[in-house]
Every structure is written in C-alpha cells, then in structure tokens.
Amino acid sequence: MFNKSVLGFLLTVCITYTSALYFHIGETERKCFIEEIPDETMVVGKYKVELFDRQQNMYVPTRGGLGMHVEIRDPDDSMIISRVQVFDMNIGDFVHTAPGPLGMHVQIRDPKGSTIMSRTYAAEGRFTFTSHSAGEHVICLHSNSSAWFGGGQLRVHLDIQVGEHANDYQQIAAKDKLTELQLRVRQLLDQVEQITKEQNYQRYREERFRQTSESTNQRVLWWSIGQTVILLLTGFWQMKHLKSFFEAKKLV
Template identity: 55%
Template sequence: MKMATMRILSYLMVLVLLAQASSALYFHILETSHPKCFIEEIPDETLVVGKYKTQAWDDASNTFLPSSPGIGMHVVVTDPSQKTLMSKFYSSEGKFSFTSHSPGEHTICLQTNSTKWTSGKKLRVHLDIEVGEQAVDYAQVAAREKLTELQLRVRQLLDQVEQISKEQNYQRFREEQFRSTSESTNSRVLWWSLAQTAILLVLGYWQMRHLRGFFEAKKLV
C-alpha cells in the first residue's frame, strides 16, 4: 500500500513537471544589449521547440508594433557541458527547435542582429518554449502519416508515457548528482577537520618545545 502511494505521488510530480513544460513570456532588449539567456532543465533525447515574435516600439502610436522583416534574431543553445547545440540567425518572427543529447540545464540565448537594426529603439520579444511531447505538432503528424483520430490519440498517449519515463530518469539523474555532491562535500569536510586537528597538534607541540627552551634558558627549570 505504501509503495503504491509513493508511485502515485511520483507520477503526480512528473505530471506537474510536464504541465510546466511549456513556458511563455516576453522581455525587452535593445540593439546594443547583451544576449538574453534562459535556462531550461531538459531530459536527454527530448525535443524542444521555441516560438518567438518581435515587436518594435513606435513613438507615434506610443506602443509596440510588429517588427519589420529586417530585424533579425540570433539564437544560441548550449548543453550542460557548454557545448553549442545550435547557433542560427532567424527573421523577426519564427521558431527554432533542437533535441537534447544529455540531461541537465540547457541555456537558450537570444540577441538581435544589430547589423540590420539601426534604429536603436526598444524591442519586445515574445517567447514560448515547449518541451517534450508538447512541442510536437500532432496535426502535422496526422496529416503526414495519415492517422485516424484513434491512432493519433494512441500516438499522443505513447508519447506522453515516453516523456514521463524520460522525466523520471532525469529525476534519478539529479538525485545521483546530488548524492555525489553531498558525498564529495562530506569527504572534504572530513579531510579539512583532520588537517585542522593535525595543525593544532603541531602548533601545540611547537609551543611546548618553545616554552621548555625558554624556561631552560632562564634557568627556571
């Protein structure tokens, strides 16, 4: 009974993570600004799709309007080992995609193409990042593979089960990393304590020898 409860809680936790697998936001950047970077924790062999849209500030209407096609966006993605997975230039609106090859924190950086944008106005970027099976366009899958509604639903369920398995494996990977870090920290603390004890013993012995020599020089002993 206890094991069943733990298993249910584990599945609920993974489902919550999957519900948060899509994150939509917007941010402001300038022509000369540094890249805006975001960190996503992604399991291995997982599809990630990012959709973005840019809007430029218009002084006449005092609001953000759709950007001109001349405004470009440079997208760089690095994996947990700082290896570049993708580095491409895109237009003012579009989407990018990549597949992770190792679990962990992936960094997604976006920067404007300043060689084409010379107005220097503020730019608003809407970004929507989808991870796992949420990044799959099942309408296109159904049209390409000529699937019926039932077959498409089964395909979605299989993808969800596979993503849950990847999320569970990633959680185990994080637990192993945490355990390794804890054991390494405990080992260093132990060796530091032993080193401190040895230093105190050496200092105590040196002080005793020094005081003994001082007393003998003064003929107090």
C-alpha cells in the same frame, strides 16, 4: 475513487515544460535563461521582435536589418520557442516586428561549450532541436544591432515548448492519416515516453546530488582531521618553545 486519483496523478505527471512570456531588453542588451531538460527531448522555439518608437511612443515593427540573436547552451538538447516584440509609440502598444531584413540568429551549445546549432532566422519564426544530454540549457538572446551606445528598446515574446507539447499533432494526423483514436493513442505514447525521460533525468539528478553530498562529507572529514593535526602541531611547538624559553631564563 481510486481511478480518479490515478487519473489525477497521471495528468499531473504528464505536464511537460512549456512557457510563454515577453520581456523588454535594450537594443544592445543580452538576456539569458536556464531550462533543465531531459535527454533526447525535442524543443521548439517561436519568436517575434519589435522596437520602441519614441516618436510614436509605442512598440513598432523593427527597422530593416535589426534582428535578435539567440544562443542556447544545451546539455539536454531540448525544444525552445522564442519571440520578440517592440513598443510602437504611435499606437501606444507592443507590436510585432516587421518581416524582411529583420532576423534572429540562433546558436545552441552543449554543456561542454560545443556549438550544436548556429543559424540566422527571420524576424518572426521558429527553431527546433533535440537534446542529447540531460541538464541545464542556457538560452541567451540579443539583437543583431550594430549600435555602440544606447540604442532602442525591444519587446521580446518568448514561447518555449518541450516534450510532446512541441509536436503538432494535427499535422501528424494529416500526414500519417490517423483516426482520432489513433491520434489519441499516439499522444498517450508520447506522454509515457516523456514521463520515462523525466524519471531518468530525476534519477540522474539524484545520483549527482548523492555524489556531491558524499564528496562534501568527505572533504569536511578531511578538513576536521587537518585542523586537529594543525592544532596538535601548534601546541607541540608552543610547549617546546616555552620550554626552551624557561631553560634560557634558568627558570626550570
């Protein structure tokens, strides 16, 4: 019973960041996401873009030259995957963007605003990076369309994988010629490393929260003292003013 409980706990803890979704944005619209990622963590992003065709009433491969711009502000340097699709009106369904001229620009920035990576990718592909600091990573996407007004509608498929899930273990096994047991040990070691990073990040967040709480309590204390001083000074001034008024009226 104890072993099963421990195993269940480890399986729960070993889960790393992974998200897959799609969303619709205008051709000139900008969409941003926030991911909290530990430091020294690899992030992989895969993306694909499609455009809505009003004549076909469905999402179809985007026309030549239309792509997606991805901007990542990365405090932790994580791995992200992004993909975009559009609705083809002819088919009546979301489809993938056409390869070729269509591309996606990826820009990654750290918490200080410095650009970590800036590169243009094809209509469908992937990008990777490794975080160097823990914190919130801001990922922004928008197309490279030059339209000033309106524009079409895009369907964007975004897949984000962080931690050991970003690794292609089949490729690693083939490259390093690992047996099944060796590969499993490699996966477990990567999971333990990711758990350690996550624990360090949680300690970092706890310390930041404690510092914020102490700072807030200190400010509340000084604010209370300031209010008390202001009330005392106001009362003293009122008493002095009333005394002068009564003396002027010869009431005292």
